[in-house]
Amino acid sequence: xxxxxxxxxxxxxxEVGDVLPITEGKLPNSYYYTLGNAYAMSANFTFRERLxxxxxxxxxxKDTPKGFFVMVEFDE
Numbered sequence: 001x002x003x004x005x006x007x008x009x010x011x012x013x014x015e016v017g018d019v020l021p022i023t024e025g026k027l028p029n030s031y032y033y034t035l036g037n038a039y040a041m042s043a044n045f046t047f048r049e050r051l052x053x054x055x056x057x058x059x060x061x062k063d064t065p066k067g068f069f070v071m072v073e074f075d076e
Contacts, residue, residue: 002076003059004033004051006040008068011061013039018058020072022051040070052076 013036014020020036030044033051045051056072 002051002053002074004042004056004072004074006033006035006042006070006072008035008040008061008070011063011068014058014061014070016058016061019055020058021055022053022072024051035070035072040068 008014018036020039022036023034025032025034027044030046031050032044033042035041035056051074053074053076056074058070059073060071062069062071
């Protein structure tokens with residue numbers, strides 16, 4: 001099991017328990033992931049930290065002063 005945090009700009013796009021696909025994006029020296037239909041975006045990951053799963057389950061949605069964060073669980 002691996003938990004990854006995604007930044008979401010507005011609430012109501014996903015719910016706890018949703019199983020959503022992810023899309024991998026590549027930068028010159030790192031990778032990032034987009035959750036579902038651009039609901040949320042991850043931080044950057046190095047090559048060694050890349051995800052191998054292509055879908056994950058929403059475990060928690062946090063409402064913080066810095067915005068909304070979605071914790072997604074992957075089978076890794």
